[in-house]
Amino acid sequence: MEYPSSFLVNNIVTVVMHRFRSLRCLHQFKNLPAKNRSTLDRHVPITKTRRIPVADNVITPQIPSDSETREFNIRIGRLGRHGRVEEARNLFNEMPRRDAVSYATMITTYLKNNNLEKAESLFYAMSGSNIVAESAMISGYIHAGRLRDARKVFDEMRERNVYSWTSMVSGYFRSSNADEARRLFDQMPVKNDVSWTTVIVGYARNGLIDQAREVFDAMPEKNVIAWTAIIKSYIECDHLNEAEKLFKKMPQKNLYTWNIMIAGLMQDARRVDEATHLFNSVPQKNEVSWTTMVTGLARNGMTERARDYFDQMPNKDIAAYNAMITRYIDQGLVMEAKELFNSMPERNLVTWNAMLDGLGRSGPTGEALELLNTMLYLGFVPNETTLTSALTSCRGLPEVMQVHAMVIPRGFDQDVSLTNALIAKYSHSGDLQSARVAFEDLKARDVVSWTSMILAYSNHGCGLHALQAFARMLRAGENPDRITFVGILSACSHAGLVRKGRMLFDSMKIAYGLEPTAEHYSCLVDILGRAGKVDEAIKVVSQMPWSQRDEAVLGALLGGCRLHGDGDDRVVNYIGESLIEMEPSMAGSYVLLGNVYAASGKWDELARVRKKMKERNVKKVPGFSQIEVKCENSVFYAGDQAHPDMEEIYRMLRERLVPVMCHRG
Structure with missing residues (x-):
């Protein structure tokens, strides 16, 4: 078990102070003049050399700590334990006399409240040697990853105790x-x-x-x-x-050992029964024992068994509730998750995040954002995970903007994962400009950031912008992954860049060691098919691995044949029939093959395809569109006369879409 720095600091202070008191003598430190005491709160310049130690041949008087000083020290320690750091420091400044324990207590208070800078400032303002403060500073430096500073203090200690040695050993292990x-x-x-x-x-x-x-x-x-x-x-x-x-x-x-052994066995799905047997053997179970069982069963997909143990729990804790809610959400059982969520006596941020994630993935439109607003109203502070889950639930641009408005004031606009989700959501909502702004504002980008922006440009038909982003990505030293290549190859297809697309496809394996998948082959076939190079597209398909020839590849090839009316009839028939057999229930394959036959005037073949559709009871799903009306996404079909907002939809189409279509010819 790894002992945190706070554990070491607490033990250092407790044991060493006890040692000092048992000796009933303390090193007398030089106090600053009274007129300068108020300035101790300021940052004392810290040099990289150790404060001047007391010479070995100088005997520092050892005097008992008086009762007034002891009382001050106790009060400072009490304030520090309750996080009241400023009050503790004010009390420290008011002390008529400070001893070794005073400095050690104040320094430890700073460290326990994550203020290494002020602890360091006070430590280097101190004169003489103080084993408690030195040991505490070593632990504080190690916790902050400043091993070199910790070692310097350790090397300069006049006397070392077991805690300072142990802290240094721990620090070196932490730095590998x-x-x-x-x-x-x-x-x-x-x-x-x-x-x-x-x-x-x-x-x-x-x-x-x-x-x-x-x-x-x-x-x-x-x-x-x-x-x-x-x-x-x-x-x-x-x-x-x-x-x-x-x-x-x-x-x-002890009970802790029983619990970690149960949790360990639960990591292997094949040993769940052993874990259950061990749990039943525990002499006295606590909440952790029960929660370990519930969590382990839930993570192994045993929902009913997990719920059975959950219901048997004498005292249900938040972790057990969270485990069950997460399991229900992973199964898509949102109603069961909501029921459990609503029955909880108290919730933590993990609970809210899990529920938001579930509603975002499977819940009704808008319910996740309603839950987020409730969470904020109850005083919970969202983190990056909260807002990412909320983004998942967004169905329209206003909702995305609403979540984005929560991101910026909380300082999460530089969180890479959250910003990547924002870029993707803005792109899916049709707002390429906002996606670009979010991307450009991000200082530290990863491969997902670049890929999200490349996909956004590609999906919006901005092939050249996608290529420019790809070039910037390479200059930034970021290597593309398979998804990046899907985006950039799609961009080449939309922009008609045949030579560039072919070169990028070849570079996948040669330059980056990435094996092309069916998605990449379908992009290349689409590039060639759109450019009228059907024979080359057929050659690519014939030479590609058989396992990669899926419906997307054959569909792209058949689409090229339809677009240009090229291709041998036998090849077209073979592709079309293969595609239909791959997806016998998908109307799109039949329609695509039928369109190829219609374009080439093969009416008998078209009739045969339609007959096969009828025999297999395959029905074409009518095309639909979405438009934002009254801050809500409305779905409508071609020729739709039954939509409740029909008049508003057609008015917006006339005012916004028709002028754009006319402008573009």
Whole structure:
């Protein structure tokens, strides 16, 4: 188990302060003049050299801490534990005299409240040596990833305790320097259980499970914490059998060990029954035990069994509710998820995000945004996941803009995943300009960002813009993936760029080591077919892997034949019949083949295709369009006279669409 820095800091302060008090003497630190005490809150310039230590030959007077100072220290610590940092600092500034504990307590308060900068400032304003503050700063630096600064403090300590040694060992493991961590561990004059456990967990987290086991075996006395640490390490390294062997050998188990073993077995769907048997053997189950079972069964797709254990829980916690709601949503059972959601006595952000995700994917239009508004009204603060789920539910441009309006003031506009979703949603909603603005405002782009923008340009018929974005992507050092090539090849097809499209298709394998899929072949066939190069398209299809010849590829080839009336009759017949057999219930394949026959005047063949449609009871789905009326998406069909907003729809078409069509000829 990995001990967080806060754990180490708390133990350092508790144990070392106890040591100081038991000796009833403390190092006397030089106090700043009273007139300068108020300036301590300012950032003291920190040099890269250690503050000047007290010379070894100078004896610092050791005097007992008076009761007034002790009372101040206790009050500062209490304020710090409750997160009232500024009040703690004000009290620190008011102290008539400060001792080692005063500085250590204030520095620890800053660190526990994630204010390393002020802790560092106060630490370097301090004179003399303070083992508690030094140990706390080492842990704080390590937690912030500043291992070099931690090592500098460690090296300059006049006296080191087991906690400072252990913090440094943990820091080197966290930075994947297992050799230096082990070297320090071997140098430790005194080791405790936390030290041994830190090394076991450190090795395991670095994938060195054999070394972790070696250290465990070398422990002079193995307590329940060490046993639990090595068992958990084996589980995290997917060595379930070894974990189970150790679990059975363990002389004394605590509830935490039982729970992690159950959770470990639940990671393997084949061992769910073993996990269930183990759960039934637990002497005294707690909420974590029950939640582990519910979560494990739900993640393994055993919804009914998970619900059965959930219903048996004496005290249901939020994690169990969340596991069941997530499972229902994954199955598309939104009503069951809503029922459970509404019955919850309390919810957390994970609950809201799970429910928003479910409604976004499968719920009625607008319900996810209603839930989001309710969440905001109740005082919950959304995160990036919340708004991404809300975006999924958006059916029209106003809804996308509403979510976008929540993104910017919360500072999420630089979140890559969320912005990528915004680009895609704006594009799907027909607002290419807003998609472009969101993309250009994003400072750190990944391959999905570039691909989303390329697809947006391609889907809107802006082939040249897509190619320009692709060129910028390469200059930025980002390698395209398979989806990027689908977008850029589609752009070449829309722009009629045959030579460029062929070159990009060939570069997939040659330059980027990507094997073309059916989607890429269908794009290439479409490029050639639209350009009238049907013979070349047929050649591509004949030479491509048989496994990749799906309905999209054959449909693109047949579309090229229809567009230009080219192709051998036998080839057309073969393609058309193959396409129909691939999708016997899809009307589009019959219609496409029928159109090819009609374009070439083959009326008997057209009649045969229509007869086959009738025999198989395949009906053509009428084409439909969507338009935004009164802030809602309205779907209507060609010649539709029954839509309740029919007059408004046709008015908007006349006012907006007809002028554009006339302008474009």
